[in-house]
Amino acid sequence: xxxxxxxxxxxxxxxxxxxxLTFLDHHFNLTTRGGQNHDEPIQNALRALAYASGxxxxxxLKRFDPTEPSFVRGICYVFQNDKPFQFRKAALFFLPLIGxxxxxxxxxxxxxxxxxxxxxxxxxxxxxxxxxxxxxKAALAVxxxxxxxSH
Numbered sequence: 001x002x003x004x005x006x007x008x009x010x011x012x013x014x015x016x017x018x019x020x021l022t023f024l025d026h027h028f029n030l031t032t033r034g035g036q037n038h039d040e041p042i043q044n045a046l047r048a049l050a051y052a053s054g055x056x057x058x059x060x061l062k063r064f065d066p067t068e069p070s071f072v073r074g075i076c077y078v079f080q081n082d083k084p085f086q087f088r089k090a091a092l093f094f095l096p097l098i099g100x101x102x103x104x105x106x107x108x109x110x111x112x113x114x115x116x117x118x119x120x121x122x123x124x125x126x127x128x129x130x131x132x133x134x135x136x137k138a139a140l141a142v143x144x145x146x147x148x149x150s151h
Contacts, residue, residue, distance in 0.1 A: 016057070051090075066098035072110060
């Protein structure tokens, strides 16, 4: 992950995201338990999924369940206001890929305080980035998902 998806100009396309999602979930579990800092592997995995996903990857992500508690905690961790900008930026572009399944679930995946905290941290991340067309598109996709949610 480190050699392939660091901040270089060229990123190889992710054709099947399952290995990256497994890697990401593993590091989310390690991070939320405490101990070592796993921010760099998480950032690289989010970057791979957010920036190097083609139609095949997008379809594969639809079969993935992003509402698992460890995954939800991991995404909330990434958006915390004290995290580095590039870390939060990778998550900002990843969230639209799963946001519809986060916000349009029959049952809430987070407690109200957790959801409120995520929304505040997400908004802070959006405010901290230059508002290019891609940023606006990603932010609006998530914002409309949040606004459409019954939770």
